[in-house]
Amino acid sequence: MRQNIVVLTGAGISVESGLQTFRGEGGLWRHHRAEQLATPDAFDANPELVLEFYNERRRQLLSPAIQPNPAHLALARLESVCAEHLTLVTQNVDDLHERGGSQRVLHMHGELLRMRCDECGHGVEQHGDFFATDSCAQCDAIGRLRPDVVWFGEVPLHLPRIMAALEQCDVFIAIGTSGNVYPAAGFVDIARRAGARAIELNPEPTPQPNDFTEHRCGPAGELVPKLVAELIAATASAG
Ligand code: APR
DSSP states (O other), X not given: OOOOEEEEEOGGGGGGGTOOOSSSTXXXXXXBOHHHHSSHHHHHHOHHHHHHHHHHHHHHHTSTTOOOOHHHHHHHHHHHHHGGGEEEEEOOOSSHHHXXXXXXXXXXXXXXEEEEETXXXXXXXXXXXXXXXXXXXXXXXXXXXXXXXXXXXXXXXXXXXXXXXXXXXXXXXXXXXXXXXXXXXXXXXXXXXXXXXXXXXXXXXXXXGGGOSEEEOSOHHHHHHHHHHHHHHHHHHHO
16 A cells, blocks of 8 residues: 655755755845845835845745755655645745756745746746835736745645645655754644654754654755655565
């Protein structure tokens, strides 16, 4: 019987690719925390500052130095073996899972390389810088386009699909997330209530040590390939 696996990734999986986490050192941007900038109020109050925050993160993500790491590549291998038995959920807005080969990624906090028009709902890929004076290609509105990411106080994406996967999963794996932000931080409880094995991969202990059945301490680039190899072997022996 094929196991249903849900993987949740956070900023930690992208650290070895060169992207900072939110709550570790380097998590500040011009003395601001993400929580102060990634909000509708911050955007209304100072759209130039918020757009520059995302322009700088977009420029960094697209620089040649930032590449998927072995953890991203391993999860793509897991997807090629498990197919619809794997649900990959990420809190990250970077595209490193996709560039690592994963084809079905649920970005519950949106995507850095996309913009959305609050006037007409038009969504568009965005690789260059974007400014408050730029207009929407669909409806020409100015100052209404925003990063297509989920800000604090907004509803994360794909929750019904994520909940359904958690309620029938056999293995839940949290990789590189501090467990500080809900609803993602509560996913382990739902999985455990479904009787799932819950594994946490993180170099540091997180607030919910007792919610996980197993904690593997170390960097994702080292631990994820090993765990994926175990899961693929178990899938092969399950036939
Ligand atoms: N491998 C694995 N995990 C790592 C590594 C690494 N090499 N380096 C650091 N970590 C861990 C840290 O120990 C920490 O627990 O990654 C986690 C990063 O935590 P956060 O910075 O809080 O990031 P995350 O959990 O993804 O934040 C969740 O909060 O700010 C919002 O929307 C934002 O999606 C983000 C959400």
